[in-house]
Amino acid sequence: MTVSDLYFVLDWNSNIYQREVLGRSEIAPLVNKVRELGPLLSPETRLSLEEDCIAAVKVLRTHTDKAPQITADFGRRMSQCCLSCLAEFLQSFQRKVEKFHEGQAECSLPADSYTSRTIALVNCCPPFRKYVRDLARCGHPESETAEGQANASLDKVTRLCNRVLTNQLFQNLKPYFHKLMKRKWLNNSEAFNTIMALLSEHAQKLKKMKPEPYEMLVKDLHHGVLTEYVRPLMRVRIICTSSKMRSKMAAKLRSEAQQLQEFFAQLKSTSSWLDAAVPHLAGMIELEDTPAIQMEVGFLAKAFPDMQKKHVSALLDVRGLQNQVQRQSILAVMEALEQTEEEDSPCQDRVFFSRIPTSEVSCVRVKLQHLSHVGHSCLSRLRWRPRQRRQWQRRAKENEAESQV
16 A cells, blocks of 8 residues: 555545545434444554554655665755755644643643653654754755754754753752752751752653753753752852851852762763852852952852852852951952953853842942952962953052052
């Protein structure tokens, strides 16, 4: 039986028979008097024919392989035809996926079922993308437009499904992130342990994803978890009242940061650059020597160029630093760096702190001369770009001359 024959039989069973036979005015009364007639084919037979049809359609790909063997131009036109049709299909596929997620608010599938279906949808994208890439290699002048349309649809489906999977997790995590960075958190690991348990449970579901969307999802998940972990710290929910308390808090931050680092390493996250944030923040809280804190600020600002002075100020509030001279000498590091980098914008792939708000803190404008001589010496060892280093050294010499006067 040919593909056309299979389509005809299936269409007759599901549509034509219902419309042209049972739907006829002269036949409908006779049918209703007896009993409602079932379908012509049993569900098992129908399913078997559908599988035969799918199997037959798969061999259509051989046309794009055989066509170039006739003539190169025929091969290019065949591939372009298939690519254009595929692009149109993928646009329809994208709309169907969007409607599916929009309809979740009404049909309310169970969470596990919704997750499984979302993963199944996003897993369709990699094989489609590979087929698009193969067809585009034909070199037809019009292939670039169709390829772009097809990939745009696949990108939207991937982003939408990944966002759904991420939002599902963070809805469950939100109440426990809210409990972090408080006095109770300092003495109790229940909230963080629950976060790790939920992350592990969610990670098991993600194992069914294909590598391409999985890598993108883990990257977004890594960024989101670290952001939500640091967010309550920047809101200054806890203020240390002694060096012992600062040491205890720094140790807890390092311990939890290590657990997060190991977890995302197991997931093969490509955003390992995020792992440096919390240990540096812990150092700023624990260190007692002002030049050492300045050095830590410098390292953190170098690793995260979007970090701002308000974030450092919030950390100083957390460590309970009220001495204005010390605060200003530490904040001077950030002002110096902000001035040297005012012409540069951080790479969007390395944006982290700029998306994290801080609590309202009262700061006076920092003067560069408040940066200690030792602090200058320490920070000069950081490998800034040549332009930054020259400007930093010039300001240091000017400040030193002023102090001698």
